[in-house]
Amino acid sequence: MSSSEDNLVISSDPLHPANLIPELCRSFYHLGWVTGTGGGICIRVGDKAYIAPSGVQKERIKSEHIFVLPYPQPPPSPHTDRVFLRRPSLNLKESACTPLFWNSFDLRGAGSCIHTHSQHAVMATLLWTGPVFRISHQMIKGVRVAGTGTALSYLDTLELPIIENTPNEEDLKDGMAEAMIKYPNAAGVLVRRHGVYVWGLDWEKAKTQTECLDYLFEIGVKMKLAGLPTVMNDS
């Protein structure tokens, strides 16, 4: 790598997004969140968004595979669909999650967004057959209102909208945006039979909130299967 574009992903700082994304993807792989090339992550620092490529083994991504896009994007022209500051020289495809990551930036001011195919998330969308996943009286304090606000309390009921899946990931954009507007306090959006999108003000908060929500999907599924109620009625 030698061009000025490549300098965008060369850094000796382990916390630089181009170094963090490979490390986090390896960790997500071992959590079962991104097996079989699924899932993805985007980290935005100011006006630059760093994104893992699509359709690759997530545990083997390298810094030089990272796409960099300007945020916000320039207005669309008849010639270009999306504008990049850097594309990897290899034959890599941009992430199909890009428009969905953009939702989190546009509608919540997020600085990072994570997409997993966690089986806990998928099972939650199968056992909660309606449009919302709900759980209360669990360790939900690690989740923030709207993903970017104040921390939830143990006494709150966590609500996450569940949208229906589409064959093409990009087509989820509008459904996800509608759900985010309809549930302004939700810290993420579940996609039925598919996975979850979670965001935060920065990568650390996006990651820890994804962990918290995945923990809640897992315990919620266990409770449902054991016949235990997942929401306590305080009234």
Added chain:
Amino acid sequence: MSSSEDNLVISSDPLHPANLIPELCRSFYHLGWVTGTGGGICIRVGDKAYIAPSGVQKERIKSEHIFVLPYPQPPPSPHTDRVFLRRPSLNLKESACTPLFWNSFDLRGAGSCIHTHSQHAVMATLLWTGPVFRISHQMIKGVRVAGTGTALSYLDTLELPIIENTPNEEDLKDGMAEAMIKYPNAAGVLVRRHGVYVWGLDWEKAKTQTECLDYLFEIGVKMKLAGLPTVMNDS
């Protein structure tokens, strides 16, 4: 790090508490005990207590993030809530578990206390709906009476009190202390829908007892869900 306070957490000995806590937290993370910034650990050596900070990614803690407090604490004054020998220079919060760790020192003479959000512990508190978790005729020999005494026998029944959760971790202090007094032989205290506190004379015993208890929560939950009795009536 250069001040004399920082010297409290600088050591080339891998068994120094400031080195052990990061290593143990990484291990606990991979066991699913401290995901999403939850859980915590305190190691006390004589009159110094070393504590991991609150609200951070537990698998990424470094020695320089460790708080050091004097034990016992000086009497409270109108100006100070808690006294520290060292606070990390970063913008880190002290652990909300601190008053609960103190219970284990004050009431049991413990040298280390561990708090997990293990789902096995949480499921145990959901399936044992009363105030006590009970199991017998399992490998409970690794657990000590009161957490600090002689080893239990295979023929003993292990009993752990379950206290109700509160929105603020600090508010668990009195409930935990009451449970420890009411159940003087208990090696830990479960918190309903939240997790468990376990202690031992030193970090090794606290850790191995936490492993033993987590093993018992896990097998107990499996037995309950399979319809098997978890306590055998010997009489």
Added chain:
Amino acid sequence: MSSSEDNLVISSDPLHPANLIPELCRSFYHLGWVTGTGGGICIRVGDKAYIAPSGVQKERIKSEHIFVLPYPQPPPSPHTDRVFLRRPSLNLKESACTPLFWNSFDLRGAGSCIHTHSQHAVMATLLWTGPVFRISHQMIKGVRVAGTGTALSYLDTLELPIIENTPNEEDLKDGMAEAMIKYPNAAGVLVRRHGVYVWGLDWEKAKTQTECLDYLFEIGVKMKLAGLPTVMNDS
């Protein structure tokens, strides 16, 4: 190692098959796919097929343990059963999976084939009692038609034939070939009470498809046990 045969498995390139196979086997071991010496992998590059030995600890394989065979094999003679370009000098047995790996090369033009004993695969063959494993409306986009063609769509129904096991692995060859011909779109073949064979155009695609299918076996088994339908009737 010094002979010209040994040069076939000596390379400083981490992506050389003789280096990849040990690394992948370690990874498969930790996924629970090849415990107790079970399972296997073959990578073919052009006219050379590299195969892990049989009956050894898969997580401890070294490059020097790899067999190299010519593809296609010369016509059988009365004196030789199979022809090798390299046999390890140690007392190692060739993989009993060899004839089955060959099916994937001969019938699909595959470049790599993976065999696992994953419990998700075995449970799937126990809960799908007929000759086919079927699932729809899950994240099946990572699987390709016939294992080597275009990607499946979310709206497709994934079908994998299940053949009956035989005491000797070699005797599965004909049953596997028949199933591959009968189900020309299948990306793998399940073996009842045994495991699965999955292939792809190269090792990356074989591996990611094995991950995708294992994910589908796992979620499918969970759904069956929870009483959820695994195929949606769109008509």
Added chain:
Amino acid sequence: MSSSEDNLVISSDPLHPANLIPELCRSFYHLGWVTGTGGGICIRVGDKAYIAPSGVQKERIKSEHIFVLPYPQPPPSPHTDRVFLRRPSLNLKESACTPLFWNSFDLRGAGSCIHTHSQHAVMATLLWTGPVFRISHQMIKGVRVAGTGTALSYLDTLELPIIENTPNEEDLKDGMAEAMIKYPNAAGVLVRRHGVYVWGLDWEKAKTQTECLDYLFEIGVKMKLAGLPTVMNDS
């Protein structure tokens, strides 16, 4: 370490028992076989038996912690209970499993014996309420008749005796020996509500057979809980 006794556990060969035992114990810890100081392993090479100490964190054992005993033991005298070639200088206790490991040497000519507290083994002893664990038509080919003989066939029924637990591990010696004599083909002995002992001609075979049996306990438990028969009646 400098004495001639210590030379028994100093070697640069990674396959020396004093180096293998720490490595294998770390691996067993991550498999959940030896959590909370439980479980153990013995490797015998000719007339020397190397044993991990008791009551310690198995994932932190070092070569210098290993006990070395002569095999066979000299006849008991009024002054000594057991004879050692080397005892660690630290305050470590010999393994309570020693008499049980000896059973595998005396009655089967084994070269290594492994004891786990695996929850799959324990659950198997709870769901198979009689004196024998039985399973057939699974991948049992990795298990050898009597643990040291020829490989089982897919069509064989694997049988493992289950003995009742005792408060002191040493007191299992006679029950284990009786079971080994009564079931001369068994490759291991399950201990109800406790775990399993598995042996082999050397450490590799003991380890891979422990993996195979643990795999069979796990799948057997899953099948039982799903209402599936674990033995097929061929007659």
